[in-house]
Amino acid sequence: MTGLRARQKADRNRRILEAAASLFREVGYDSARIEDIAERAEVSVGTVYNYYENKGDILVATVSMEVEEVLESGMSIVENPPATTLDALQVLIDQYFDHSLVYLSKEMWRTAMAFSIQQPESPFSRRYTELDGRLCDQVSMLVQKLQLRGAVMPGIDTVAVGQMVFNNLNMMFLEFVKDEAMTLETLKERVGRQNRPLAVLISSPRLQ
Amino acid sequence: MTGLRARQKADRNRRILEAAASLFREVGYDSARIEDIAERAEVSVGTVYNYYENKGDILVATVSMEVEEVLESGMSIVENPPATTLDALQVLIDQYFDHSLVYLSKEMWRTAMAFSIQQPESPFSRRYTELDGRLCDQVSMLVQKLQLRGAVMPGIDTVAVGQMVFNNLNMMFLEFVKDEAMTLETLKERVGRQNRPLAVLISSPRLQ
DNA sequence: CTTAAAAAATGAACTCATTCAATCTTTTTC
């Protein structure tokens, strides 16, 4: 059986993460003090720092869990995507976007993304960056799948296309979280327009 | 003539910005204390805050000046670009990248970009975002110019293409500054590969 | 020139994130 120490450790870690996530959602990142997180998790301030390098890392840890879910729910779309390139990309990307605000606020996204840029070497920044890379791969895999099916012309560099589409949607998502007034609908429309030229041009002529 | 007050104000602002920029370059963003900046600028700590909302805003102000230069140097390329789409994009984008590290370190870029994401409503974040938008427009204008010349097929949505290319290069630049080990050459190669499919496909057939 | 009003500068005080030496708890050793 697992030792007492290991169980306590896992439990404390869970408590800290849950306390932080709920506080971030309730009062926002800046107003959530480490002292408050520690109190809610029933540990001391010092203990919080035994589990996470700093405040930003706690946030990025919670955001990363969200990205993992998005990644997972994207898999089923890649396995069985819509027939046309444009539709397939649209469905996958809209799925990403729709997931984004279920558990996280725009402020949490902003802070997490900012942190992972500023401190790219922190443990959970690395994790976040790695997950971003996997999302990027997922888009490439979708394009490749479409190519194998004949919807995308042979000879097209599916990795390059996937990366460009992903980088574009990621940057647009960044603009979205920077602008409290922008709606999900507007985001989707804009990305849809941006994807169209490339999606149409890489598609096999008979399928347009 | 301009009043004494206005002259003093402009002079203090210049001193603060220069003091901050030099300190950021010498010791890095985190190690440069507001107190040090104030001392070098020969003002008090409080005065620094009369001119800039917070520390990040000072950095973003210096970075924005750099982006303005990049924007300006890009204009001449847009006015008279290379003949083929791929070359034209490559030359413009390489110009952006080559400029980026002349006065600013990767750390300064990271911190500035992170700050403008986290605090998008601060005065200089707005300015930075606006300049980013103008860079994006510049890429679109290049594509449009190529279209008018016949190098890019008529009917192509040049704005959509420009935005996608810009968002991609911007995200790749972000990856570049996050990774201290990545060289400018690697960055250019990767973006070059990513641009190729789109650049080739939007080009008029006879020009390939 | 004097004085009142407006604008700016100032720096001590405040708030948190972060650190670390001391303490306590769990595991291992004999």
Place this chain on the structure above:
DNA sequence: GAAAAAGATTGAATGAGTTCATTTTTTAAG
């Protein structure tokens, strides 16, 4: 099962960004 070693927890102390009541300087009015 006692003692030593290893592993974790603790919270007071530290330090840097930010605030704001007070003071100083500039401008405008009489």
